[in-house]
Amino acid sequence: MPVLSTKALPVDSLAESPKESTSLAKESALKSPFASPASISSGKASLVKKPLADSKVPTLAADRSNHTLQQNTSSAMKKEKQMINSCGEPHSDSEDSEDNKPLSARFSAGLPKVSPNRTNKEPNKSTLGSTPLEAPRVKGEDSDDEIPLSLKNQSKSNAGPSGSKTHEFDENKPVAPKSKKNGSTMVDNQVKKSSTILNKRPVAEIKSSSNSSNKRSKLVHGSSTAKKVSVKAESKVDEDHIDYFPISERLQMAILSGRKSFSQSSVKRPKLVDGSAPIIDKQVSMKVEPKVDEAILSGRKSSSQSSVKRPKLVDGSAPVVDKQVSMKLESKSDDDGTDYVPISERLQMALLLGKKSLSQSSVKRPKLGDGSAPSMKAESKLDEEDDDYVPISERLKKANSSGTKMASAKQKVTKVVSSSFKKSNKSKKVLKNSKFSKSSKVPPGSGEGQKWTTLVHNGVIFPPPYKPHGVKMLYKGQPVNLTPEQEEVATMFAVMLDTEYMTKPKFKENFMNDWRKILGKNHIIQRLEDCDFTPIYDWHQKEKEKKKQMSAEEKKALREEKLQQEEKYMWAIVDGVKEKVGNFRVEPPGLFRGRGEHPKMGKLKRRIRPKDITINIGKDAPVPECPIPGERWKEIRHDNTVTWLAFWNDPINPKEFKYVFLAASSSMKGQSDKVKYEKARLLKDYIHGIRSVYTKDFTSKDVTKRQIAVATYLIDKLALRAGNEKDDDEADTVGCCTLKVENVEPIPPNTLKFDFLGKDSIRYQNEVEVEIPVFKAIQQFRTGKSGGDDLFDKLDTSILNAHLKELMPGLTAKVFRTYNASILLDEMLNRETKDGDLAQKVVVYQNANKEVAIICNHQRTVSKSHSAQMARLNEKIDELKALLDELKTDLDRAKKGKLPMKSSDGKPKQNLSPEALERKIIQTNAKIEKIEQDKNTKEDLKTVALGTSKINYLDPRITVAWCKRHEVPIEKIFNKSLLAKFTWAMEVDPSFRF
């Protein structure tokens, strides 16, 4: 059977590829990081549930049409096979059905042609690090590097057979993961009724036979010398950017990359006299007048407090301002850096309670802790230093922007920045005008890790105590009396009777073990098999039904009551700004619902009490009252280097914590988001060099280097996650660094077949063509190992990330995902958007969003009612088609002057004119078309989760700018939550490009 490939695979390029592969591999790697056809094999797929079972993906048309093409290429590959010494097994052929295609295979084609200009340059003679560098490409000369690999794949597809010798592989093909959720072939109606999670993850078949925890000896890559140099040089890196990014931006970059000399000194918060920051009510727009939120203050009655411990205000105090205003104020405050004396939280409270008119100067950016603008000096000094001290990252960066390229690069950056930030030659001024300086807060991670100056909140709210229902379960057919505590746990189990967890022996075993501890050794209940929980289950169902049947008023009353109880916990005041708290509710007790084959599933998550909870709050803020009488918090901390408001130890894994953070809409999260996207954008400037480095290292004699190169390639090309080591008491999932031999099967001449469980035990299945050196390297890594052994035995995430940091400041594996997702969106939007109506533009966006979701392997469970919905749509179509036939008949008769036929129920129909009938026919056809379209979309997206990428990977500025350019209301793309989360991106210039 042929290997399915994307359209991006030119016949001739494949046909000739092998011969030239080795010599040309480097070049192709550079050209097409994200390339490659995704294909599927059906072999194992049948063992697991098939998520996209009957999907018909419109965008796959290209894939389908390419099928023949692929067959051709397949024979070409066979020839190659003979030439390549492979340890891979014969390729197990795949089903042709679209439904069996992995997401990657569904990746649509039609992207721009890859620029032929890219050249593979000779490596630099860098003395730094262990990685030889290639001269960076000329910016502007070839923009290809900025295209996500996936796009490049596609672009090639459009190019058609090129015959170009430079394309020995179609590296430009999308390699996004499969649409085959879990790679399964289970059809919809096999989807079990209740459970979603478990349905989705058939683990057993593909679970590694070996223990994932087998530790290996790690080889540490890179010397300490290199490290030292790198720090130095990183500073230098900024030289290239310094004029193009506002200081705040650069500070963040610096912070991200750990450049202490820069970040710490320049962003450092001043030593507070006693103090704090202005209180700013995010909700109240443009008011400088203090405003008290009674709910927040809950019970804290004002004036007395305000009088307590009045802070020494050197030059002012803290106005209570709206968040937007706060930016303004701060901008102003940055005018000088002198005598910053923040006010205390007590003062804040006082202000909240009505104090006005504290001058804005208090919001001024303080003098730095050491009274200087230190980092600048240090930096400029570094900047002058010899190139020998420049780390790889710097060289890459430098090279990338050198000469004419540099101009081009600068221009680009400037362009991007200009819209949002004012450029200034004087760093201080830049700081003053930077976007971040507008915020009332220090950017996360800045100022020696200081995240806030004042923090006021009300702690957390606990779930209500258990109310016994008294419904008796049966044991060996007899009702059993249980204590409330025993009943509570029994109920937790009973309400899960209709979930897939009930088919999991581990779940039941863990549950029984924990329940037994509560029942006691001598309890009548000894065996779970003899328990009948259905009375409790039925009771629960009735309760649910009752709730459902409540009138709208009753529901509303309940909602309001709940809101009233929770209101005071919903908000925090951070540096004077009222911010929403994310998860202020303590998790209720329950049974642990671990995903996949989690060894702890079913264990009892005990009730969390105040004594478990550590509160983090401003030093001068009142400690939240413990809401449970007679109990107290475990600990009160005043740690302003972290952003959490409270935490407790996870009862399932006490080594881990559950945190209470601010909501996604908070400034703190927003700024952190922005930093993330800026880092990803920065990668755009380095990506060419990075690809050169890893391509060169594919054939390195040093096996660690080789493994790093191949792993980086896979992360770049396939958007794989880093893959940290996992303990035995976690689900057996893997990422790039933890791939097992059995997870990657080389199929000669150059295809790798991936099959593993990734995060959340979501199955990743993909077949992708890779560079010959990569293919060979994988074969080497597998040699002499068994299926459960680590593929990358010299590698772990810290080694990999340490290497990446050599290449770009602050670079880690996960940045590639953000980069590739965002740049793909950017490219697709800009290429695909045509003049058209709003709906068409929204479709363009959704398509781009979908492609990103596919690349990132964001899957969702097929809804339980999916097949029923599809059936209904089909019925509707049938009905409309029947109607259409009738109308046509009537039209014929009307044209002949005859009366219409009687309707199916025998009643006479209205006698319509031929014109009216024609109109009706047109309308009916349109209806049919629309339903067909809806049906296709529904099928297409039934296993694709679009939201995840929107929330986490797509730079919102791309979306906002595109909306502005094409007059699409942003509300069409972002819902209320996203709008709140991305406020920081709303002012972006329409010309913004990622």
Add this chain to the structure above:
DNA sequence: TTCTTGACTTGTATTTATGCCC
């Protein structure tokens, strides 16, 4: 140098709200 801890982001599932159609 390795391991552990801690803090944070990312991700899917579930629940709840909203809107649409009949």
Add this chain to the structure above:
DNA sequence: GGGCATAAATACAAGTCAAGAA
């Protein structure tokens, strides 16, 4: 207005990654 479909909000599990302890 009831039922269904979809979207939004919430819940919480499971990742990544850095820093500090051993």
